[in-house]
Amino acid sequence: MNTKVNICGVEFKNPVMTASGTFGSGREYSEFVDLNRLGGVVVKGVADKPWKGNDAPRIAEVYGGMLNSVGLQNPGVDYFIKEDIPFLRQYDTNIIVNVCGHSIEEYVNVVKRLRGEDVDMLELNISCPNVSEGGMAFGTDCTMIENVVSAVKKEADKPLIVKLSPNVTDITETAKAAVSGGADALSLINTLTGMKIDIYKRKPVLSRKIGGMSGPAVKPVALRMVYQVCKCVDVPVIGLGGISTAEDAIEFIMAGAAGIAIGTANFFNPTATVNVIEGIEKFMLEHGINDLSEIRGIID
Amino acid sequence: MKSVETAKVISSRNITANIYDLVLECPKIASEAVPGQFVEVYTGRSDLLLARPISICEILGNRLRLVYQVVGKGTEIFSKLGLGDELRILGPCGNGYKLNKEKSALLVGGGIGIPPLLETAKQLGGKVTVVLAARTKDLLVLEDEFAKLGAKVYTATDDGSVGFKGNAVELLRQEDLKADVIYSCGPKIMLKFLTEYAIEKNMECQVSMEERMACGIGACVGCVVKIKNGDDWEHKKVCKDGPVFEGREVVWE
Numbered sequence: 001m002n003t004k005v006n007i008c009g010v011e012f013k014n015p016v017m018t019a020s021g022t023f024g025s026g027r028e029y030s031e032f033v034d035l036n037r038l039g040g041v042v043v044k045g046v047a048d049k050p051w052k053g054n055d056a057p058r059i060a061e062v063y064g065g066m067l068n069s070v071g072l073q074n075p076g077v078d079y080f081i082k083e084d085i086p087f088l089r090q091y092d093t094n095i096i097v098n099v100c101g102h103s104i105e106e107y108v109n110v111v112k113r114l115r116g117e118d119v120d121m122l123e124l125n126i127s128c129p130n131v132s133e134g135g136m137a138f139g140t141d142c143t144m145i146e147n148v149v150s151a152v153k154k155e156a157d158k159p160l161i162v163k164l165s166p167n168v169t170d171i172t173e174t175a176k177a178a179v180s181g182g183a184d185a186l187s188l189i190n191t192l193t194g195m196k197i198d199i200y201k202r203k204p205v206l207s208r209k210i211g212g213m214s215g216p217a218v219k220p221v222a223l224r225m226v227y228q229v230c231k232c233v234d235v236p237v238i239g240l241g242g243i244s245t246a247e248d249a250i251e252f253i254m255a256g257a258a259g260i261a262i263g264t265a266n267f268f269n270p271t272a273t274v275n276v277i278e279g280i281e282k283f284m285l286e287h288g289i290n291d292l293s294e295i296r297g298i299i300d
Numbered sequence: 301m302k303s304v305e306t307a308k309v310i311s312s313r314n315i316t317a318n319i320y321d322l323v324l325e326c327p328k329i330a331s332e333a334v335p336g337q338f339v340e341v342y343t344g345r346s347d348l349l350l351a352r353p354i355s356i357c358e359i360l361g362n363r364l365r366l367v368y369q370v371v372g373k374g375t376e377i378f379s380k381l382g383l384g385d386e387l388r389i390l391g392p393c394g395n396g397y398k399l400n401k402e403k404s405a406l407l408v409g410g411g412i413g414i415p416p417l418l419e420t421a422k423q424l425g426g427k428v429t430v431v432l433a434a435r436t437k438d439l440l441v442l443e444d445e446f447a448k449l450g451a452k453v454y455t456a457t458d459d460g461s462v463g464f465k466g467n468a469v470e471l472l473r474q475e476d477l478k479a480d481v482i483y484s485c486g487p488k489i490m491l492k493f494l495t496e497y498a499i500e501k502n503m504e505c506q507v508s509m510e511e512r513m514a515c516g517i518g519a520c521v522g523c524v525v526k527i528k529n530g531d532d533w534e535h536k537k538v539c540k541d542g543p544v545f546e547g548r549e550v551v552w553e
Binding site: 028 | 514
């Protein structure tokens with residue numbers, strides 16, 4: 001039985017990764033799971049300088065999921081290189097760096113700074129809904145997407161994944177724009193914009209009013225978008241959005257995903273990543289599947 | 301070391317108003333816990349996914365005692381648990397109080413911030429001064445248990461239904477209470493004024509903070525408070541860097 005997958009020349013021992021912003025750089029979850037088991041760790045967004053993020057409250061629970069408005073708080077790329085790469089390199093797993101910025105220049109700065117560093121892939125975050133500049137502002141306009149992706153691709157010395165926003169009318173258009181800008185792979189979906197109001201206080205729960213929704217409730221939307229994108233681009237697709245179990249993950253693989261990522265499920269089940277890996281293996285064994293390519297993209 | 305454990309309910313009872321007392325058998329987490337830490341309690345419901353952070357009231361061998369208030373659907377589920385029921389918990393989370401037995405201690409709890417001070421009082425040796433404050437008599441809990449430990453207990457309620465009429469800090473001023481170190485937990489506004497009082501009287505002031513959180517272990521970066529950093533400030537995580545901070549370091553708003 002072979003759970004290995006190859007994405008843009010990078011070998012993964014299994015298709016299971018972590019979704020950026022839900023797993024830090026792995027330290028916190030290393031108390032609960034053996035990071036050696038994971039296909040890859042997609043780290044929390046890294047910017048060229050430290051970002052303070054948004055005011056609290058940043059979290060709201062909603063039916064079957066949650067809203068967040070963290071605003072990409074991070075200690076910056078220099079800290080990441082000094083502290084997080086050596087930590088993650090103790091483990092046999094791929095390191096995928098989520099890159100964020102307020103402007104094309106800032107995205108490019110991060111990617112330049114990471115040149116020659118011991119990481120496996122880059123993931124361009126043009127889909128965070130919780131920052132006023134950059135993030136989703138770049139990821140919902142096809143011309144902007146093509147511009148930022150091509151500027152970053154020129155400077156990148158690692159395969160470039162572009163993470164897409166679901167907050168668009170037609171995900172296949174933004175997916176194609178990212179690919180024509182030079183994306184080596186795509187990941188989707190980032191969070192769906194959402195809101196919650198405290199009716200007793202008569203005000204929004206989140207300090208920034210609107211946040212990004214994630215969790216099991218968004219899975220059908222994510223799966224539909226992954227399916228549509230897999231049908232219209234030739235690059236590998238990493239599927240995420242509400243995946244909590246092996247069954248969820250297998251749905252995304254059948255829809256065409258080369259890899260999958262676990263996000264919010266980590267919060268309510270700290271061992272979710274390993275549970276999904278073991279569940280995929282069990283499914284393969286029970287159904288006589290020798291290689292995931294036998295089921296990948298089998299849905300017409 | 302934190303772990304996820306399936307805890308058995310040893311007892312669950314309503315103390316007063318909407319405040320409940322839950323004793324759980326959870327040997328792994330109990331053996332690691334220190335005063336001021338908390339546990340993340342999962343509801344087991346797919347519509348209420350996030351764990352509820354609840355402070356540790358007492359550490360009793362391989363058991364933990366949690367005294368919590370029903371404030372929503374999650375805590376309402378916990379209130380209906382009975383002997384032998386099981387629930388999943390994660391912990392112990394965060395850093396507890398920095399206990400110093402050599403120094404005189406003043407414990408100040410407001411509302412549902414009172415419970416974590418019980419284990420704190422116990423581990424400080426019991427003979428401490430305790431100020432318990434709440435909106436009204438029904439919400440002022442555990443007074444007799446602090447007294448049993450040998451603590452000198454002062455109480456205050458906003459409506460004067462028991463003890464001093466007013467808030468905790470007004471009581472501190474009236475009684476001119478002082479010590480080397482304040483250990484506190486309660487509403488943000490109380491902690492803010494308490495810190496001002498501590499600065500005036502030149503006391504150390506450890507405050508335990510609360511904020512909405514998702515993971516409880518520092519990964520989601522949801523539960524932040526502003527902490528001074530030189531001339532500037534930074535967002536620190538309540539669940540991992542706290543919940544206990546030095547009051548002087550907090551940027552109070």
